[in-house]
Amino acid sequence: EIVLTQSPATLSLSPGERATLSCRASQSIxxxxxxxxxxxxxxxxxxxxxxxxxxxxxxxxxxxxxxxTDFTLTISSLEPEDFxxxxxxxxxxxxxxxxxxxxxxxxxx
Amino acid sequence: QVQLVESGGGVVQPGRSLRLSCGASGFxxxxxxxxxxxxxxxxGLEWVAVIWxxxxxxYYADSVKGRFTVSRxxxxxxxxxxxxxxxxxxxxxYYCARGSGINYGYFDHWGQGSLVTxxx
Numbered sequence: 001e002i003v004l005t006q007s008p009a010t011l012s013l014s015p016g017e018r019a020t021l022s023c024r025a026s027q028s029i030x031x032x033x034x035x036x037x038x039x040x041x042x043x044x045x046x047x048x049x050x051x052x053x054x055x056x057x058x059x060x061x062x063x064x065x066x067x068x069t070d071f072t073l074t075i076s077s078l079e080p081e082d083f084x085x086x087x088x089x090x091x092x093x094x095x096x097x098x099x100x101x102x103x104x105x106x107x108x109x
Numbered sequence: 110q111v112q113l114v115e116s117g118g119g120v121v122q123p124g125r126s127l128r129l130s131c132g133a134s135g136f137x138x139x140x141x142x143x144x145x146x147x148x149x150x151x152x153g154l155e156w157v158a159v160i161w162x163x164x165x166x167x168y169y170a171d172s173v174k175g176r177f178t179v180s181r182x183x184x185x186x187x188x189x190x191x192x193x194x195x196x197x198x199x200x201x202x203y204y205c206a207r208g209s210g211i212n213y214g215y216f217d218h219w220g221q222g223s224l225v226t227x228x229x
Contacts, residue, residue, distance in 0.1 A: 034215045036154075043204055043219035044146075044154065050210075055217065087154055091214030096168050098144070098156040098214070 002026050004088050006101035012109040019075040021104045023088035028068045032090055035064055035073045038103075039084045047086075048073065075106075083108050111135045111218045113205050118223035121195055129223055131188040131205030139163075139183040142213035145190045147201035148222075157203070158190065159213055173199075195227045 003026040013019055023033065035048040046055040048064035051071055061076045075082055088101040117129040131143070145157040158169045158179040167179050178191040188205050203223050206216035 032211075032214060036216070038154075043221055044206075044216070045219070046215060046217050049215045049217075085153075089154075089215070091210075091212055094212075096159060096212045096214075097170075098159070100154040100156065103153045 001097065002029060002090060002092060002099055004090060004099055004101035006086075006088055006104045008104060009102070010105045010107060012107050013078055014109045015078050015080055017078050019073075019078055019082070019106060021073040021086055021106070023066075023071040023073070023101050025069045025071070025090060029090045031067045033064075033066070033071050034089045035062075036087045036089060037082075037084045038087065044087065078106075080108075082106065111207065113207065113218060113220035115203065115205055115220040115223035118203065118225045120226045120228060122229050123195060123197055123227055125195055126191070126193045127195060127225060128192070129190040129203055129205075129225070131190075131220055133186045133188065133207075136207075138186040142208040143179075143181065143188045144206045144208055144213065144216055145177075145179060145188075146204045146206055146216065146219075147199075148204070149198070149201040152201075155201075159208065160188070161213075192225070195225075197227050199225065200227045201225060 005024045007022045031051040033051045036044040038044040047058045052064045085103045112134045114132045144159045160167045160179045176194045180189045205220045207218040209217040
C-alpha cells in the first residue's frame with residue numbers, strides 16, 4: 001500500500017506570502033497525484049490533477065509540480081480565501097486503491 | 110451545473126445499518142464512476158468505495174470491506190452506500206464524489222456531505 005506523507009502539518013503565513021506544501025509518496029506513483037482544498041464546513045475541492053494540471057476554476061496562483069515520489073503545491077501569493085486544509089491524493093494501479101495524505105493546515109499568521 | 114446531494118445520514122447504534130443516497134444532476138450520470146469518501150471528526154479524508162459507471166466493478170477500503178456495499182441506479186441518477194454492522198469508528202461525514210481520469214482516479218465534483226454518527 002502506498003502511503004502519502006504531507007509536510008508540514010501546519011503552515012502559518014500571512015496574505016501575500018508564498019506557500020509551499022509538500023507531499024511524499026512511499027513509492028513511485030509517476031504523475032498520478034491530485035491536490036484538494038477543504039474549508040471548514042465545506043466539501044473538498046479538486047485543485048490540481050496529474051501533478052501539475054489545474055482543474056477547472058482553479059486560480060493561476062496555484063501550481064503543482066513533481067513526479068515519482070516528491071510533489072509540491074505552491075500558492076504564489078496567498079489570498080485570504082486560501083487559508084484551509086490541503087490534501088494530496090493518489091490512485092493505486094490495480095486493484096484500484098485511492099489514498100489521501102494526512103493534510104496540511106494553512107493558517108493565517 | 111454538476112450537483113451531488115447526499116441524504117440518509119443520522120444517529121445509529123453500533124451494530125445497526127444505515128443507507129446513504131446521493132442524487133446527481135447536471136451531467137450524464139450513467140457515464141461516470143463514483144466514490145464515497147469520509148472524514149471522521151478531527152481526522153483527514155479517507156476513501157471508502159468506488160463503483161464503475163455500469164456497476165460491474167466495485168472496490169472497497171479494507172476498513173469497510175464486507176460491511177459496506179456501494180450500488181447505483183442509473184435510471185434514477187442515484188448512488189447508494191449500504192452500511193451494515195456499523196462501528197463507533199465509522200462516525201464521519203460521508204461525501205459522494207464523481208470520479209474522473211483513469212480508474213476514476215480523481216474526484217472532480219463532491220456533494221456537501223452527510224453526517225453519520227454511530228453511538229449507543
